[in-house]
Amino acid sequence: MKRIFITGALGQIGTELVAKCREIYGNDNVLATDIREPEAGSIVAEGPFEILDVTDADKMEQLIADFKPDTMMHMAALLSATAEQKPLLAWNLNMGGLVNALEAARKYDLQFFTPSSIGAFGPNTPKKNTPQVTIQRPNTMYGVNKVSGELLCDYYFTKFGVDTRSVRFPGLISYIKEPGGGTTDYAVDIYFQAVREGKYTSYIDRGTYMDMMFMDDAIDAIIKLMEADGGKLINRNAYNLSAMSIEPEMVKAAIQEHDPNFTVDYDVDPVRQGIAESWPDSIDTSCARGEWGFDPKYDLTAMTKRMLEGIREKENQKA
Incomplete structure (x- = not known):
């Protein structure tokens, strides 16, 4: 990674991800985007920032064409409890935004990251030491979005060769x-x-x-996965983390x-x-540990x- 485009930059993960990426890759090499302006004094406002509604594919692609990133980190999403209150909004934002982001990654040959979640599991999933590959039948809209997203990222990797990578965050x-x-x-x-x-x-x-998981470990995991040798990744979408x-x-x-x-x-x-x-x-995190060295500190x-x-x-x- 050298130049990074981040959606959902004002969210819980996005805020700290932007700060860490700017620290590592340089302030001007990380473009943060979100649907609203950052608050005065926000760490996200300390570098390049653009307003972006991820359901607007044309605006997304224009920003990417202008910024010329090599990596896209798609963090924009409606979270679990909110998604259950507004399921249609969640589908349109979470899935519509993801399709737009994957299409942009395909067209501009970008390495691609988007997070999945333990919400991708459901009541029929083994609850103890949950395997990396197991039944996924969630009963929430957020979970349905996350399973769909994992499959969609697999599709773009196998069909179009997009270097998609993901984790199931706790x-x-x-x-x-x-x-x-x-x-x-x-x-x-x-x-x-x-x-x-x-x-x-x-x-x-x-x-x-x-x-x-403590956020510092989560941010380090994203960067470590994205910098890992792609040839060693078997379960690229998405690794169990905890x-x-x-x-x-x-x-x-x-x-x-x-x-x-x-x-x-x-x-x-x-x-x-x-x-x-x-x-x-x-959940069982052995695949992440074995394939790219996941090792939380906290x-x-x-x-x-x-x-x-x-x-x-x-x-x-x-x-």
Whole structure:
């Protein structure tokens, strides 16, 4: 990768991906795009930025023709809980935007990345140590979008030779950007509320295990996969990723190591709880580790320390 075009740059992943890519590849070699302008002071605004609705194929291709990237990272999507509330919007944005992005990658010979998710699995998928290749019959619109996206990326690779690569992200945890409509976002919000209120009300029930990963590890994984030798990639769309399998009481205990007075109670949201229960408890990441060296650095203890420190620093800057 030398010159990178990123959609959905103001999202949870996109914000930090833009910053890391600019750090590695140079500020002017990363064009960030999103449907809205970045806020004043946003790290995304510190380099090239263009407004882009990913359902506008002509605008997308014009920007690519002008910028002349060699790589496209398509991050624009409606997340799981929001997609379930607005399924037709989710289909049109998630699938329409992906088709436009893949077509642009085909026409301009771009290396291509888009994230899939553990949401691509469903209630019939093995829940423990979920294999890389297994049954995928999700019962959410977000999951349907992600399975369709994996297959579509496979198609563009085998039919047109587009160098498509992807991962199935678990819940991603970061203090840079606050939650944005995902089922796993309780594991972000719990840290913000721990710092701000000293307590948290969880919409996910105790004992509900889901795979998670600290955002730094997720960003490093994207870049490592995109820089990997394509000849060694077997399961290119999409690799299982995870750093930990956790449930709310485990996060509570980790926070209490720093704040013994922190408390959690529960007001379970049946929609998001139902989505969570349809996903695996833990997934097998051996293919990602073996084919391109996936190796997350943060466990729950290290992540909790970093999250609390980062949020406290942000809160102090507001004061």
